[in-house]
Structure formats: C-alpha cells, structure tokens
Amino acid sequence: MNYKITLSSDEVPKNWYNILADLPCELPAPKNSEGKNQIADLEKAFTKEALKQEFAQDRYIKIPNEVRELYMKIGRPSPLFRATRLEEALNTPAKIYYKREDTSPTGSHKLNSAIPQAYFAKKEGVERLTTETGAGQWGTALSLASNMVGLDCTVYMVKVSFNQKPDRKNIMNIYDGNVFASPSENTEIGRKILADNPDHPGSLGVAISEAMEEALLNDDVKYSLGSVLNHVMLHQTIIGQELKVQLEKAEKEPDVMIACAGGGSNLAGCLFPFIKDKIDGNSDTEFIAVEPSACPTLTEGSYDYDFGDINGFTPMLKMFTLGHDFVAPSVHAGGLRYHGMSPIVSLLTKEGYITPTSAHQKDVFDAGIMFARNEGIVPAPETTHAIKVAIDEALKCKETGEEKTIVFNFSGHGMLDLKGYASYFEGTLQNAK
Ligand SMILES: *Cc1c(COP(=O)(O)O)cnc(C)c1O
Numbered sequence: 001m002n003y004k005i006t007l008s009s010d011e012v013p014k015n016w017y018n019i020l021a022d023l024p025c026e027l028p029a030p031k032n033s034e035g036k037n038q039i040a041d042l043e044k045a046f047t048k049e050a051l052k053q054e055f056a057q058d059r060y061i062k063i064p065n066e067v068r069e070l071y072m073k074i075g076r077p078s079p080l081f082r083a084t085r086l087e088e089a090l091n092t093p094a095k096i097y098y099k100r101e102d103t104s105p106t107g108s109h110k111l112n113s114a115i116p117q118a119y120f121a122k123k124e125g126v127e128r129l130t131t132e133t134g135a136g137q138w139g140t141a142l143s144l145a146s147n148m149v150g151l152d153c154t155v156y157m158v159k160v161s162f163n164q165k166p167d168r169k170n171i172m173n174i175y176d177g178n179v180f181a182s183p184s185e186n187t188e189i190g191r192k193i194l195a196d197n198p199d200h201p202g203s204l205g206v207a208i209s210e211a212m213e214e215a216l217l218n219d220d221v222k223y224s225l226g227s228v229l230n231h232v233m234l235h236q237t238i239i240g241q242e243l244k245v246q247l248e249k250a251e252k253e254p255d256v257m258i259a260c261a262g263g264g265s266n267l268a269g270c271l272f273p274f275i276k277d278k279i280d281g282n283s284d285t286e287f288i289a290v291e292p293s294a295c296p297t298l299t300e301g302s303y304d305y306d307f308g309d310i311n312g313f314t315p316m317l318k319m320f321t322l323g324h325d326f327v328a329p330s331v332h333a334g335g336l337r338y339h340g341m342s343p344i345v346s347l348l349t350k351e352g353y354i355t356p357t358s359a360h361q362k363d364v365f366d367a368g369i370m371f372a373r374n375e376g377i378v379p380a381p382e383t384t385h386a387i388k389v390a391i392d393e394a395l396k397c398k399e400t401g402e403e404k405t406i407v408f409n410f411s412g413h414g415m416l417d418l419k420g421y422a423s424y425f426e427g428t429l430q431n432a433k
Contacts, residue, residue, distance in 0.1 A: 001082070001084070002082070002249075002250060003081065003082050003084060004079050004080070004081055004082075005079065005080040005081075005082075005246040005249050005250050006077070006079050006080075006246075007077040007242060007245060007246065008077075009072040009076075009077075010072075011077055011242070011245060012063075012068055012071045012072055012076050012077055012238065012242070013063065013237075013238045013241040013242065014062065014063060014068065015060035015061060015062055015063060016060070016061045016063055016234045016235060016237050016238065017059070017060060017234075017237040017240070017241060017272060017273050017276070018053075018056055018057070018058055018059055018060065018061055018234055018237075019233070019237075019268075019272045019275065019276065019344060020055075020056065020057055020230065020344070021057055021058060021059035022059065022276050022279050022280070023279075023344070023347065023348075024279055024351050024353075025347070025351065027230075027318075027343060027344060027347055028305075028318035028343070028347075030315040030316065030317050030318075030343075031305065031315060031316050032315055032316070033307070033312065033315075033316055038313070038314055038315040039315050041212075041216060042314075042315060044215065044216050045212050045215040045216055045222065045223040046215075046222060046223060046224075047117070047120045047121050047124050047126065047222050048120075048124055049120035049123075049124065050117060050120065050224075050229075050231050051231075053230070053231035053234055054229060054230045054231045055230070056234075061234065063116070063238075064116075064119065066119060067115055067116045067119050070115050070119070070148060070149075071112075071115065071238065074104060074105055074111060074115075075103060075104065075105070076238065076242070077238075077242040077246075078099065078100050078101055078103050078104070078239070078242065079100050079103065080097055080098070080099050080100070080243060080246040080247070080250070081097065081098050081100055081375070081410075082095065082096070082097055082250075083096040083097070083098060083371075083374070083375055085374040085375060086370070086371060086374040086375055086391075086394075087394065088374075089370065089374050090391065090394050090395060090398065091398060092394040092395060092397050092398040093397055093398065093401060093402065093403045094393065094394040094397035094398075094402070094403060094404045094405070094406050095252065095403065095404070095405045095406065096390055096394055096406045096407075096408075097247070097250070097252070097254075097405065097406070097407045097408075098375075098390075098407070098408050098409070098410040099239060099242075099243050099246075099270060099407070099408075099409050099410060100377075100410050101239065101266065101409065101410055101411050101412060102377060102379075102380070102383075102410055102411075102412050102413035104141075105144065106137070106140045106141045106144055106171075107137070107140075107380075107412050107413045107415065107416065108137045108141070108266075108380065108411055108412030108413075109236060109239060109265070109266045109269060109409075109411050109412065110137050110138050110140070110141035110142075110226055110265075110412075111141045111144065111145060112235055112236050112238055112239065112269065113141075113226060113231075113232045113235035113236060113265065114138070114141035114142045114144070114145035114146075114224075114226070115145045115148070115149075116235050117129070117142070117145070117224045117235075118142065118145040118146045118148065118149045118151055118153075118224075119145075119149050121149075121151060121222050121224070122149040122150060122151055124222075125220070126151065126220055126221070126222045127151065127152060127220040127221065128151060128152040128153065128154060128218075128220065128221045128222075129142060129146050129151055129152070129153050129154070129221070129222055129223070129224045130153075130154045130155075130156070130210075130211040130212075130214045130215055130221055130222070130223050130224070131153070131154075131155055131156070131211050131223065131224045131225070131226065132155070132156045132157075132158070132182065132204060132207030132208045132210070132211045133155050133156070133157050133158070133161075133168075133207070133226075134157075134158050134161055134204050134207075134334050134335070134337070135161065135165075135168075135334030135335045135417075136157065136161065136165055136168030136169075136171075136172070136334075136416070137226075137335060137380075137412065138226030138227070139155035139157060139168070139172050139177060139179065140168065140171055140172055140175065140177070141226070142155070142177070142224055142226070143155065143172045143175035143176065143177025144175040144177075146176075146177070147175050147176045147177075152178065153176070153177045153178065154177075154178045154180065154211070154214065155172055155177050155178065155179045155180070156180055156182035156184065156207040156208075156210045156211050157169065157179055157180065157181060157182060157207065158181075158182055158201075158202040158203060158204060158206075158207050159181040159182060159183065159200070159201055159202035160201045160202060161202075161334070162179070162181040162182075162202075163181070164419075165416075167416055168416060171416070180210075181202065182202045182206055182207040182210050183200050183202055183206050183210065184210060186210065186214070187209075187210045187213045187214060188213060189206070189209045189210060189213055190206070190210050193206060203310055203327075204309070204310070204338075205309040205310025205311050205313075205324075206310075206311075208308070208309045208311075208313065208314070209309065209311055209313050211223050212313065226263075226265070227262060227263025227264060227265040227338070227342070228263040228264065228265070228308065228317075228338070228340065228341070228342050228343075229342075230342075230343070230344060232263075232265050232342075233264065233265055233268035233269065233272065233342055233344055233345070235269075236265050236266065236268055236269025236270075237268070237269050237272050237273055238269070239266070239269040239270045239409065240269055240270045240271060240272055240273035240274060241273050243270060243273075243274075243407070244273055244274070247405075247407070252405045253283075253285075253405060254274065254285050254405050254406075254407045255285060255286065255404040255405050255406065256285070256286045256288065256393050256404060256405075256406045256407070257270070257271055257274060257285055257286070257287050257288070257406075257407045257408070258287075258288045258290060258386045258389050258390050258393070258406070258407070258408040258409070259271060259288075259289060259290070259386050259408065259409040259411070260289075260290045260291070260333075260336060260382050260383060260385035260386045260409075260411060261289040261290065261291050261297075261298065261336070261341065261345065261356070262291075262333075262335045262336040262337070262338050262382060263338050263340070263341065263342055264289075264341050264342030264344070264345035264346075265342070266409050266411040267289055267345060267354075267409070268342060268344065268345055269409075270409035271287050271354070271409075272344075274287070275287060275348060275353055275354070278353060279353070286355065287353060287354045287355065288354070288355050288356075288357060288389055288393075289345065289349065289354050289355070289356045289357070290356075290357055290358070290359055290385040290386055290388065290389045291336055291356065291357075291358050291359075291385065292328075292331050292333055292336050292337075292358065292359065292360075292361060292364075292385065293358040293359060293360050293361075294328055294329045294331045294337075294361065295322070295326075295328040295329075295331070295336060295337050295338070295339075296322070296358045297320050297321065297322055297338070297339065297340065297341045298320050298341055298345075298346070298349050298354075298356035299356045299357065299358045300322070300358075301320040301321050301322045301339075301340075301341070302320070302321065303318070303319070303320055303346060303350050304318070304319075304321060305317065305318050306319065306321040306323065306324050306339075306340060307324040308324075308340060309324065310324055310325060312324065317340065317343050318343055318346070318347075319340045319341050319342065319343045319346040320340070320341045320346045320349065320350075321339055321340045321341070322339045322340075323339060324339055324340070325339075326339040329430075331361050331381075331430075332361065332365075332381040332417065332419065332420030332423070332429075333361075333364070333380075333381040333382045333384070333385065333420075334381075334382075334417075335380070335381075335382040336382050336385065357389060359385050359388045359389065361429060361430065362424075362429055363388055364381070364384040364385050364387070364388045365381070365384060365420065365421070365424045365429060366388075367384055367387045367388035367391050368381070368383070368384030368387055368388075368414070368421075369421070369424070370391070371384070371387045371391075377410070377413060378413055378414045378415055378418075378421070379410065379412075379413065379414050380411060380412035380413055380414040380417055381414060381417055381420045382411055382412065383409075383410055383411045383412055383413075383414070384414075386408040386409060386410075386411070387408065389408075390406050390408045393406050394406055
C-alpha cells in the first residue's frame with residue numbers, strides 16, 4: 001500500500017486555475033460605500049498584477065517560471081498521506097487522505113500566495129510590502145516570501161496577539177520581517193488611537209488600516225492580503241491541482257472533500273479544481289466547509305454587501321458576513337475568526353456547491369489530539385476543524401458500511417500554537433457558544 005503519494009518537482013502545476021471562468025452565475029462586483037472612493041484606494045494600495053488577477057476571466061493563468069521555481073525550492077508539490085492508523089482507530093471502512101500543507105517551511109498553505117504576491121511586487125519596482133496579521137501565519141509567510149525576492153516587509157500584528165505570541169514575532173524577525181504591535185506610532189491612525197487610549201488592545205481592523213495607510217501614502221510601498229480576495233484563492237489552486245494528480249495515482253475518486261474556512265483560501269485552493277468538475281456535471285463529490293461555532297459566518301451569517309474591515313475602510317464585498325463590527329469570542333483557531341468570507345466561496349455556498357457546517361472548540365481539539373496520537377502530526381487549531389468533520393464522516397461510514405474516500409486539507413501544523421492544547425489539558429478550554 002502507498003501511504004505517501006508524492007510528485008516530483010517538475011509536476012508543480014504550470015497554471016493557476018481561475019474558477020471565475022466557470023462559476024454557475026456571475027460574481028457580484030465589489031462596490032464603494034456612499035461618498036467614499038475605496039476602489040480607487042485599492043488601485044493605489046495593491047500591485048497592478050494582484051488587481052488584474054482579481055478580475056481576470058481566463059480559466060488558466062500561467063504561473064511565472066520564477067514563481068514555479070520558488071514553489072519547487074520550498075518543497076512543492078506537497079505530499080498526500082493516507083491516514084491508515086486513524087482509520088484503524090476509528091474502525092471504519094472509509095479511506096481517509098490528507099493533503100499536507102504543513103510541510104511548507106512556514107507550516108501552512110499561506111506561502112502559496114505570499115510568494116507570487118511578493119514576486120509581482122518586486123517586478124513592479126515596489127520596495128516594501130505591508131500587511132496585518134492576527135494569528136501570525138500570514139505575517140510569517142509574507143516575511144519569508146519578501147525576503148526570498150529581496151523586498152522589505154512590515155507586519156502590523158494585533159497588539160494582544162503580539163504580547164501573547166512572542167514566538168510568532170521571533171520567527172518573523174528570523175525571516176527579516178519588521179513587526180510592530182498595532183496600534184503603533186508609525187501611522188496617523190495608530191497615533192490617533194494611542195492618543196485616545198494608550199492601552200488600546202488593537203484589532204485586525206486597526207492593523208489593516210495601518211498597513212493600508214502606509215501603502216496609500218508611499219508610492220514604493222504596497223499592501224498585501226493573505227485571504228478572502230479572488231487573487232489569493234487563485235494562487236492557492238496549486239494545492240487542488242496537485243491533489244488531482246495524486247488521487248489519480250492512488251486510483252481514488254473523492255466522495256467527500258473537507259477544508260476549514262476562515263477567509264476561504266485553503267478551502268478554495270484544495271477544492272476549486274474539483275468543484276469545477278461538479279459545475280461541469282462530471283462529479284458528485286460532496287464539498288464541506290468547516291468553521292468554528294464561535295464564528296459561524298457561512299452557517300449563520302447573511303449573504304450581503306459588507307466591508308472587509310471593522311472601520312469600513314475597504315470597498316464592500318458581496319459575501320456571507322456576520323457584520324463588519326462582529327467580534328468573535330477568543331477561540332484558539334485565530335485564523336478562523338474573520339467576520340466575512342471569500343466572495344467566491346460565499347457564492348458557491350449559496351448556490352449549493354459547498355455545504356457549510358460548524359464545530360465546537362472542545363470537539364475539534366478532541367479530534368486534533370486523536371489525529372496527533374495516531375498520525376503523529378500536531379495540527380493547527382484551524383486544521384482540527386477539518387479533521388473533526390473527516391472523523392464524523394468516517395464514523396458514518398462505519399454505520400453504513402460504505403467504503404467512501406474522504407479527503408481533507410491539512411492546512412497547517414500547530415507547533416507554534418501549542419497554547420490551545422495546553423488549555424485543553426488544563427481543562428480551561430472554553431466551549432465558546
Ligand atoms: C490562515 C489559516 C487558515 C484560515 O485561512 P483560510 O484563508 O480560510 O485558509 C486555516 N488554517 C491555517 C493553518 C492557517 O494558517
């Protein structure tokens with residue numbers, strides 16, 4: 001039996017897959033809120049290539065050779081593993097596979113978009129990228145990618161996370177990222193907030209505003225986002241394209257495919273190439289998005305135009321949203337606490353192609369620990385959401401005797417997020433909501 005299905009470097013996909021060419025209905029465009037000019041701001045804040053890709057209609061977009069080579073150099077294609085010990089522990093006839101995005105140097109899928117974003121910025125003569133980070137994974141990936149192509153990188157990290165997660169700042173510094181606790185003294189908005197309240201804990205909304213302000217005021221600085229937007233979903237599709245070849249090698253067709261959903265990028269990357277087949281009428285695979293019950297965007301939010309940030313600074317996107325002023329309870333899966341969702345993932349959910357579900361914090365940690373004890377890898381708190389539902393699906397197969405093929409995306413490892421596991425063992429883990 002082949003427990004680990006690998007591909008060689010030259011099997012890194014040559015194109016990104018753009019699902020905008022195949023959507024069952026048109027994606028609603030972003031719009032300005034009244035009296036404001038945010039779309040014009042976007043043109044100043046983002047690289048030309050990112051904006052071009054955001055609205056591109058070509059089904060396949062060529063990956064520049066230099067980017068393809070960087071993907072190879074960081075170890076892509078990533079392996080596909082069969083979870084046989086987990087299957088045995090569950091005593092299920094189901095076959096469980098997981099695509100390992102934790103094997104990336106920064107430990108998650110985020111580098112798949114950080115690399116092309118940094119590459120295009122460098123090509124356009126940009127000197128420095130700015131971004132925000134909450135949990136820390138995106139800031140880590142962008143720090144490394146910027147360093148790889150010779151750009152400076154400034155990361156605004158929400159002050160509470162900055163104080164709680166010194167290891168995250170440390171690793172960004174190792175990759176030569178410049179990390180500031182947000183609100184900071186660097187920007188006008190930061191100084192204003194600190195003048196009103198020197199102890200302001202920060203928020204993702206404030207950090208976005210600081211990172212964007214720098215890009216709007218300086219021609220050689222651009223802003224970069226790690227999820228939600230179409231071009232980020234696009235870059236991540238190398239995951240699903242590799243996975244297709246790997247499943248063919250394993251002679252398996254997926255019956256159920258699962259990913260966790262924060263802003264939607266690892267889900268999009270893993271599932272979109274397979275959702276294409278369903279849109280084309282060639283597949284009846286079931287696609288499941290898993291979110292925390294503490295931040296139930298797809299399962300309980302409304303499908304509406306809303307801002308991307310708390311301050312109403314960005315254009316409005318049509319998406320599932322809990323409202324831009326929604327503040328999620330502090331669950332350990334920091335990457336799944338966003339109030340909105342990728343507009344494409346939202347549309348596909350509304351049209352019935354993706355089935356959303358939610359899971360409680362205690363239950364996902366149970367699943368993550370069971371996984372670690374059988375497969376050996378400690379999953380990121382975000383990833384445990386996908387594991388929980390994969391286990392549930394495998395247990396259903398035990399009831400029915402079906403030998404389904406279950407495939408989930410292993411979005412990242414949890415070696416820098418051990419705090420959640422510590423609370424689990426201390427018995428202080430809250431089952432928020
Ligand atoms: C950022 C992150 C997520 C959530 O973001 P998506 O854009 O929804 O993929 C999930 N898992 C890991 C490990 C992450 O770093």
